Amino acid sequence: QSALTQPASVSGSPGQSITISCTGTSSDVGGYNYVSWYQQHPGKAPKLIIYDVSDRPSGVSHRFSGSKSGNTASLTISGLQAEDEADYYCSSYTSSSALKVFGGGTKLTVL
Amino acid sequence: EVQLVESGGGLQQSGGSLRLSCAASGFTFSSYAMSWVRQAPGKGLEWVSSISSIGGSTDYADSVKGRFTISKDKSKNTLYLQMKSLRPEDTAVYYCAKCSSAWLLDPSYFDYWGQGTLVTVSS
Numbered sequence: 001q002s003a004l005t006q007p008a009s010v011s012g013s014p015g016q017s018i019t020i021s022c023t024g025t026s027s028d029v030g031g032y033n034y035v036s037w038y039q040q041h042p043g044k045a046p047k048l049i050i051y052d053v054s055d056r057p058s059g060v061s062h063r064f065s066g067s068k069s070g071n072t073a074s075l076t077i078s079g080l081q082a083e084d085e086a087d088y089y090c091s092s093y094t095s096s097s098a099l100k101v102f103g104g105g106t107k108l109t110v111l
Numbered sequence: 112e113v114q115l116v117e118s119g120g121g122l123q124q125s126g127g128s129l130r131l132s133c134a135a136s137g138f139t140f141s142s143y144a145m146s147w148v149r150q151a152p153g154k155g156l157e158w159v160s161s162i163s164s165i166g167g168s169t170d171y172a173d174s175v176k177g178r179f180t181i182s183k184d185k186s187k188n189t190l191y192l193q194m195k196s197l198r199p200e201d202t203a204v205y206y207c208a209k210c211s212s213a214w215l216l217d218p219s220y221f222d223y224w225g226q227g228t229l230v231t232v233s234s
Contacts, residue, residue, distance in 0.1 A: 045225060046206070
């Protein structure tokens with residue numbers, strides 16, 4: 001059982017926007033602005049796409065954005081493209097251990 | 112360009128041992144913490160172990176504590192994971208990941224990942 005809760009799957013049509021939630025507690029997501037998101041295509045390594053809740057690494061599309069409200073962080077992908085179809089994982093700093101907790105992952109299907 | 116290249120995976124019987132390696136380049140290896148993250152077939156990501164920038168601090172998931180040992184050789188820019196008493200549930204792709212900070216308890220994220228090496232443990 002993951003410490004962070006994500007929906008198992010989400011879907012959207014090309015051009016639409018989707019949001020993936022990541023729910024934790026006041027000891028992790030809610031207590032710190034240190035949520036990160038990773039994208040993983042089938043058979044490939046994960047790739048960092050969001051860090052510190054809403055910052056994007058160099059080279060990551062502006063279509064990816066992050067936010068947080070209370071104990072829930074969110075990843076929004078706007079202008080969905082076929083290449084966005086992948087698994088997405090969140091992670092959060094916790095008061096007990098840094099960078100060691102992942103969400104269960106969300107499979108994004110582009111219809 | 113940051114590169115992380117894992118090696119050492121393979122098929123091993125339950126109770127056996129394996130040593131994974133991760134050759135790092137493109138950054139100052141001694142300035143950053145490093146981690147191993149695994150992914151069982153069809154499952155999500157699971158953090159396994161981390162080591163601080165200079166190797167003085169380590170941490171392990173409960174599932175591998177006492178069986179796995181993480182280390183780093185700064186002279187070779189290489190991260191290791193010594194795996195002993197392997198179990199079928201250790202079967203997974205093991206990823207080497209660079210941490211964004213030097214210390215284990217500092218807020219951090221995994222900013223670079225290797226391509227992974229598959230470990231299969233048969234019963």
